[in-house]
Amino acid sequence: MKKSIKYAAAVAAFTATAMNAQAATLDDVKARGELNCVVSTGVAGFAAPDDKGNWAGFDVDFCRAVAAAVLGDGEKVNFVPTTGKTRFTVLNSGEGDILFRNTTETMSRDADLKLTFLPVNYYDGQGFMAAKALGVESAKDLDGASICIQTGTTTELNLADYFRTNGISYEPVPVETNAEAQTNYLGGRCDVFTTDASGLASTRASFENPADHVILPEIISKEPLGGAVRHGDDQWADIGKWVVNAIIAAEELGVTQANVAEMGAEAGDNPSINRLLGTEGDFGSMIGLDAQWAMRAIAAGGNYGELFDRNIGPDTAIGLERGLNAQWSDGGILYAAPIR
Numbered sequence: 001m002k003k004s005i006k007y008a009a010a011v012a013a014f015t016a017t018a019m020n021a022q023a024a025t026l027d028d029v030k031a032r033g034e035l036n037c038v039v040s041t042g043v044a045g046f047a048a049p050d051d052k053g054n055w056a057g058f059d060v061d062f063c064r065a066v067a068a069a070v071l072g073d074g075e076k077v078n079f080v081p082t083t084g085k086t087r088f089t090v091l092n093s094g095e096g097d098i099l100f101r102n103t104t105e106t107m108s109r110d111a112d113l114k115l116t117f118l119p120v121n122y123y124d125g126q127g128f129m130a131a132k133a134l135g136v137e138s139a140k141d142l143d144g145a146s147i148c149i150q151t152g153t154t155t156e157l158n159l160a161d162y163f164r165t166n167g168i169s170y171e172p173v174p175v176e177t178n179a180e181a182q183t184n185y186l187g188g189r190c191d192v193f194t195t196d197a198s199g200l201a202s203t204r205a206s207f208e209n210p211a212d213h214v215i216l217p218e219i220i221s222k223e224p225l226g227g228a229v230r231h232g233d234d235q236w237a238d239i240g241k242w243v244v245n246a247i248i249a250a251e252e253l254g255v256t257q258a259n260v261a262e263m264g265a266e267a268g269d270n271p272s273i274n275r276l277l278g279t280e281g282d283f284g285s286m287i288g289l290d291a292q293w294a295m296r297a298i299a300a301g302g303n304y305g306e307l308f309d310r311n312i313g314p315d316t317a318i319g320l321e322r323g324l325n326a327q328w329s330d331g332g333i334l335y336a337a338p339i340r
Contacts, residue, residue: 024236025229025230026070029071030071033071034071034077034078035071035076035077035098036095037067037096037099038080038082038095039055039060039079039080039081039082040059040083040101041177042177043202043203044202045317046059046199046311047060047100047101047102055079056311057311058121059100060079060100061307061311062100062227062243062307063077063079064077065297068296068297069239069289069293069297070239072296080095080096082101083150083177084152084176085151085176087099087103088109088115091115091228091230092113092114092115094230098227098229099227099228100121102198103225103226104196105224105228115228115230115231116231116237117226117227118226119226119241119248119337120225121225122325123224123225123333124197124225125220126154126159126196126197127194127197127215127216128200128216129185129194130192131214132212138218140166140218142168142192143168143169144168145171145191146172146173147171147172147173147191147192148173148175148185148190148192148194149181149194150174150175150195151174151175155195158220159220162220162221173189178195181195181203182203182206198312198320201215202318205318239288242287242294243293243294243297245339246276246298246339247298247304248335250302250304252329252335252336255273255276255303257301257306260295260299261299267280272340294339304327
């Protein structure tokens, strides 16, 4: 009997410890009253500060959505800028609560670096940019070229694999940040800049004469970009996961920043919308939040289409088409796991 009592007590203590660990990040964020969101040092359209230090961009809007869901205010975010090399150290050290930083999910980052990835929020692939005056039409014409590449990224391995497979050589020019890559590229230190195609479009848009530079046609990798949190806090990972899903689902269901308050005022005829906006079911409590968590996330910046169009879409300087990032019903591969 004594052994059973001791065993039961040990199990209870372990369970309590596990529950406390799972709730740690949410509790810390609430106690602090601010979300520490890991972003890049500056990639136009995705995450960049203006001259007054105000951050804007596609990744920034996902940070704000999480803050709104958890803290009730999308402005309660402290942006933590990092390089490709430092981003995971900053997140795993606890300096950041969540990461939204043009980051590719890979097995080693998951299993070895102990990151839990959120749903993909941008499907991308690695490309190349060169000056039009160089006369290059294909990546296979780059034999012997000097190539600027950010350290600590998947692009390093992709580049080595591609050139090895095609039997051509190159001279790597390592850089730490996108700004450093731009300076080296425009200054002639490297012939070519390689990174995700979205990053190339962002960088080219910032040039004084964007038309003088061409993005080559080859896409040499798959880059599923998304947010991430540390291993070991399932509740916090669930919050990040379902905020991203809510933003994606809102577009499919026709819920926008402008109509979300009205649509969430009372239950309507569409059960999927009701569950998303908390007028049916009890889904918020499953992740430690209230019923209106998704309403606030959507109200902070809009649905996925609104975030895309405002920051990086065809009518912006970045000029990206939806492509793979269109909803599954519109020819893309984007869709949210169901809230049910």
